[in-house]
Amino acid sequence: MVDYLTAEKSRIYIFKKPICCHICAHDTFIPHETYTDVEKPGIKVLFVHNTAICQQCGFVIQFGDPSYYDGEKDMYRWAFDQELIEEQPLLEPHVPYIDKKTMDRYKRCIPLALQLLIRRNEAPGKLLNLCGNDEYIAIAQYFNANYEETYSQLVARDCLVLLLNRLMEKRLVNPDELVKVLQSEEDLSLEAFLKASIEK
Structure with missing residues (x-):
């Protein structure tokens, strides 16, 4: 200790x-x-x-x-x-794994976060079409031009992180409330929070 x-x-x-x-x-x-x-x-x-x-x-x-x-x-x-943790080169690349339930939750939350940004003119409406086609790399690169894909399974997660950071940065949602939601262990809490924010 x-x-x-x-x-x-x-x-x-x-x-x-x-x-x-x-x-x-x-x-x-x-x-x-x-x-x-x-x-x-x-x-x-x-x-x-x-x-x-x-x-x-x-x-x-x-x-x-x-x-x-x-x-x-x-x-x-x-x-x-x-x-x-001492930085050491990995002998073999670590390929992260995200389970289907978590991935589905990311994919449900991405269009909700995009809707909030589009309503406040912080993103063009065409990004929702990309979301429908699972083109998350293009969405991520819109919010971070330097974004590069590492592992295909991480793209949706990275995309959601960028969207949530932009929502907090532009104060389109209450940052403290969003952090509390992310700290919650309930799987649907983020999705419910974003839906409630859209309805306000």
Whole structure:
């Protein structure tokens, strides 16, 4: 156990439970500490947030430090553990696997996210036609001209990540609410959230 996290590529555990990305399920992050004022306007009393950036898709996770003093055993229980990862060349390329249920969920959410962007003139309507033809590479490249396909199975996931990032960046949805939805374990929560946002 450690009393603080160092900003290095690593796997992070809270009470021995690993942190995984809510979008791509990857488990490698670079943690950072961020500080905010306790009140607005600030009174110069800072609150520490732990933030981890997924090294696969770039999604950001925020979490608190649940470490506590155990009065019964008269000891302090540190919550965090960190497994540093040294960069090593892979002998064989790792081919990721995304199950059909998860892939279908990505494909249902992509057109919903696109509809929100199209309504606010943040994307052309023709992208919905590409979505219908499963041409997710073209959609991904519209939002990131440098996007290149790595594995065919990741394209839909990457496309959804780009769309959700744009929705948050343009504040077309409440970023805090979207993060809570992504952290939920319910499979249909993101789809329901996007549908509700369209109906507003």
